[in-house]
Amino acid sequence: MTDRGQPILTYTPYAGPTRPFTIGLSALDPARWIEPDADLGRYLDEKHHLRTERLNDIFRATEDSLPAQRECLRLLADYLETGHPAIYRRAGHVIHSGRHSVDLTDDTMPPLMRAGLLVQDDLVIMQKCKSGWHISAAHLSFPSSWVLAEKFDRPMEEVHEHVPGFQAGTRNATMINRIFDNLAPDLPAERFNWSINWQEKLFHPETGRNDTAKPDEAVIRVERQTLTKLPETGAIVFTIRIYLDPVRIFENHPDGKRLAEALAEQLSALTAEQAHYKGLNVMRQRLLEKLCR
Numbered sequence: 001m002t003d004r005g006q007p008i009l010t011y012t013p014y015a016g017p018t019r020p021f022t023i024g025l026s027a028l029d030p031a032r033w034i035e036p037d038a039d040l041g042r043y044l045d046e047k048h049h050l051r052t053e054r055l056n057d058i059f060r061a062t063e064d065s066l067p068a069q070r071e072c073l074r075l076l077a078d079y080l081e082t083g084h085p086a087i088y089r090r091a092g093h094v095i096h097s098g099r100h101s102v103d104l105t106d107d108t109m110p111p112l113m114r115a116g117l118l119v120q121d122d123l124v125i126m127q128k129c130k131s132g133w134h135i136s137a138a139h140l141s142f143p144s145s146w147v148l149a150e151k152f153d154r155p156m157e158e159v160h161e162h163v164p165g166f167q168a169g170t171r172n173a174t175m176i177n178r179i180f181d182n183l184a185p186d187l188p189a190e191r192f193n194w195s196i197n198w199q200e201k202l203f204h205p206e207t208g209r210n211d212t213a214k215p216d217e218a219v220i221r222v223e224r225q226t227l228t229k230l231p232e233t234g235a236i237v238f239t240i241r242i243y244l245d246p247v248r249i250f251e252n253h254p255d256g257k258r259l260a261e262a263l264a265e266q267l268s269a270l271t272a273e274q275a276h277y278k279g280l281n282v283m284r285q286r287l288l289e290k291l292c293r
Contacts, residue, residue: 007249010037011222013192015262020194021165021274023175028190028226033079034119035224035241036087036097043120044100046202047141051113057205060152061110061125061137068125068235069111069137075230076115077104088118112139124238126180131155133180133236142202142242144195144221145279156180164273185231193223195278196287200244209279215290218283220245220263247291264291 018024050058061069077095080088089096093105095118102117109117116123116139125137132155140148151159156176157168166172183189197219198210204221222243229236247263250256267275267284275281 007253009245009249009253009259010243011192011224012259012262013222014194014220014266015259016192018192020266020270020278021163023172023179024191025179025189025227026191028188030186030188030228031083032190033083033188033226033228034076034121034239036080036084036120040087040120041098041100043142043202044097044117047117048100050141050203051117054203057148058141058203059110059113059139060135060148061112062153065125065127065136065235066111068127068230068233069115071230071232071235072123072125072237073104073111073115076118080118110137112137115139116141119239121239121241124240126156126236126238128180128234132157132177135159136235140240142240143205144193144223144240144242145197145204145206145208147205162277164271164277180227180236183227183229183236185229188226188228190227191225193225195221195223196280196283197221197244200246202242202244207279209282211282213283215283215287216248218247218287218290220247247287250291260291264288267291 080095081090087097094101094103097118100117102114104114106114112123112125122140122142123138124135124140126133127136134155135152138148138152157173160166160173161168195208197204197208198213198217200219222245224241224243226239227236250260253259267280267288270278270280270284272281275284
């Protein structure tokens, strides 16, 4: 995004104190649950397109997730109407936002599909069963190098089985389950993640690796994630908002030099295993050379 010719970087977690491959949760003001912006229409256009063309890739749900889906839709609709009245207008059962409208009672779509078509964020519902917390429903239009079918209805240890430091039996895996257990409905949490891609696109299920790309083509894919426990069902709503920031933005950004240096520092600190997971085992050095000019 730009403002009067100046590039806008909404979040820059790679320039903060949190290191990659850490949990990094912080308390979230419930009033900031969802943060719609001027790009809302573009994101919703893409979600509607994906629903038509790739429904099986972006939506999965178990039958027992329906109560949690309904609770999520109800709470989200109420939040958007009261929290962002300049963007969302409700008329009866229909919520209007720009050129898009969602009928909250449209039973031709699952409740979580309706909810996801209201916001830029992806929505994932997690519920606890005997094997632990698992993904029971997801409207995932903008995955960051992962495939919903491979993670759906699996416990967190299996969802994170390839993430360095988060595999079953690790301290991080134990902490995640404890955090989910102890999360209170009125105390949501927020965290950030980032990765490097080589295409400026929202729907990105494929690996981020590209060993022939030019450093100028690098795109920082920032994820703003929130965790909210639903008061009635006890399920957790996990939201993921994607921001795409090409590294070339640094060249015209007033704080570009500091941001480039901070990103370079975090890239340099990745272990070989972490760089491989992020698809940067070959391109890391080339990107560092560009950032450190």
